[in-house]
Amino acid sequence: MVLIAGLAMVGLAACSSSSMKLAPASATTPYKGVAGQAAVNGGSADFGVATDPSMPIVIAAPKLDANHTYSLPELINIAQLSNPVTRAAWQRAREAAAASGAVEATYLPILTADVLAGYAVTSNTVPGIDIGPVTVPSGTVTTSGIQATPALAVKWLLFDFGARDAALASAQQLSFAANVTFNAAHQKLIFDVSNAFFQYSAARSQSRINRDALANSKVVLSASEARLKQGIATTMEVAQAKQQVAQAEFDLTQATGRERNTYHYLLEAMGISPTTTIKVQDVSGRALPRVVPTNLDTLIVASLQRRPDVQAAFARVKANKEGIAAARAEYMPKVAVTGTLNQNVGHYSIDDSRVGTVGSLNVNQPNAAVLVGLSLPLFDGGLRDARMEAAVAQAAASEQEFAQLQNLAAREIVVAYDVLRTSLSGHAAATELVNAAQTNYDAALDYYKNGLGTMADISIAQTGLLKAQYARAQARSDSLSAAATMAFATGQLTNASVP
Incomplete structure (x- = not known):
């Protein structure tokens, strides 16, 4: 028996040693091979990975109407149907529900x-x-x-002194936490799509501004060429006007690139294929939200009580407290x-x-x-004591994490509230700035056409107008994004119609 045991130990050691052949030979040797087989030294420094044709590639590509212009609520609905994040959260909720059912089964007999x-x-x-005459060997x-x-x-x-009751209560709290986390996944998806949508809207507005700036620069170029024919302008002015046109064309190219980037960011937030072509509604004329003065302390309390992440954290606190009761029951018969x-x-x-x-x-x-x-447990080497200490520590840690989450959530609400107020004020100021810059530009252009102004006046006025229009477009986007952030932070971004 000793010999057999020795041979078994040698065999196990050999298996452990041979398993290292699955890994690359060194830190600079590329891995080549397949799962379960020894790594192959390819003899080159190519760290590429072989294509795996058996791997399923699933990227959502919903069927869309090429002639339809999709609104934000419609984009959110598509995202909720296509994005794997919500389906994963749903499966987690089902997993937690099944775990609760597993605990319920312990109340029944096992056959x-x-x-x-x-x-x-x-x-x-x-x-x-040997009995008398009868003898049997x-x-x-x-x-x-x-x-x-x-x-x-x-x-x-x-009877187990409440061990199963505590385990069931803990499992039910964790199931509740998974369920509200599922709702939180939808709220987060709604926010992500809304934020990407407003960024895309801002980029589209900036592209329009640059197209208008290009058209204005071409008007100035035509005016300078007309002045040159009349002998009241110089070739230097025409060259400057052409430079302004070239700069406007470059700015438009840059703005178009940013617009495409935000478009792909929107598709990414929706969880659909980046090659998807979809028409998106223009909301440049959408009314901005109005902030009603409110008591922030009251708003914070009401918001924290309805936020799913805070509710999930509170459920975990209650579940961990039940864990203490379950650990205490282990001391009983x-x-x-x-x-x-x-x-x-x-x-x-x-x-x-x-x-x-x-x-x-x-x-x-x-x-x-x-x-x-x-x-009746009598002695277990301190196992129950260790489990009790672990349960108490876990419950205490979850309480502190719950408190920390409340602080973070309250800060998010206050910051979102301040950003929304600032953004709305910035948009109002930017609107006044655009009106003044437009008046200044129109006057400068008229003066220049009538031979009274200079190219420098036109350039300054045009630059001021462009900056003012950019500021107003950005302030509008910031206000809409801040409103969505505020709704999300207060737990009110709950369906596709809210943003």
């Missing part, structure tokens, strides 16, 4: 059925018999035959009832060497038992 069957040989040495009795033992067993835990029912069926041959005869025996024996058991 098992077993069948043991096989062939057995036993040999026993028996003493001889010692020898062996060998019994061999086949046997089958079907059995039913039931075990029912009757358990009462269970056990029942067994089996049938021993077999046929045996009996060979008695003392008399030189072979007999046979058929067995068909039923057995039944019902027992009540009491299990």
Whole structure:
């Protein structure tokens, strides 16, 4: 037996050593190979990975109407149907619900059925018999035959001092946390799509501004060329006007690139293929939100009580407190009832060497038992104490995490509130700036056309107008994004119609 054990240990050590062949030979050797087989040294410094044609590639590509212009609520609905984030959160909620069901099952008895069957040989040495004239020498009795033992067993835990109750309450709280986290995943998706949508809208507005700036620069170029023909302008002015046109064309190219980037960001937020072509509604004329003065303290309390992430954290606190109760119940006894029912069926041959005869025996024996058991833990080397300390520490940690989350959430609400107010004020100021810059530009252009202004005046006015229009477009986008952020932070971004 010692030799066999030694050989087994050597074999296990050899398996452990050979498993290292699965890894690359060194830190600078590229890996080549397939799962479960030794790595192959390709003899080159190419760290590429072979294509795996068996890997399923699933990128959502919903069927869209090429002639339809999609609004923000419609984009959100598409995202909720296509984005794998929400489906993953749903599966997590189902997993937590199943875990709660598993705990509920511990209240019911456990019934098992077993069948043991096989062939057995036993040999026993028996003493001889010497009774008067009868003398039988010692020898062996060998019994061999086949046997089958079907059995039913039931075990029912009757009383455990609340261990199962605590485990069930904990599982139900965790299931609730997973459910509200599922809602939180939808709220986060709505926010991500809304934010990307408003960024895309701002980029489109900036592209329009640059197209208008290009058109204005071409008007100035035409005016400078007309002035040159009239002899009241110089070739330097025409060259400057052409430079302004070239700069406007470059700015438009840059703005168009940013517009495409925000478009792909929108598709990414929706969770659909980046090659998707979709028409998106223009909301440049959408009314901005109005901020109604409110008590921030009241708003924070109401918001925290309805935010799904805060509710999930609170549910985890309650679940961990139930974990303490479950750990405490491990110190108490358990009462269970056990029942067994089996049938021993077999046929045996009996060979008695003392008399030189072979007999046979058929067995068909039923057995039944019902027992009540009491299990009382006495000593476990400190295992229950360690579990209790771990449960207490986990509950305390979850309480602190819950408090930290409340602080972070409150800060998010206050920051979103301030950003929204600032953005709306910035948009109002930017609108006034655009009106003034437009008046200044129109006047400068008229003066220049009438030979009264200079190219420098036109350039300054045009630059001011462009900056003012950019500022107003950005302030509008910031206001809409801030409104969505405010709704998300207060737990009110709950459906596609809210943004």
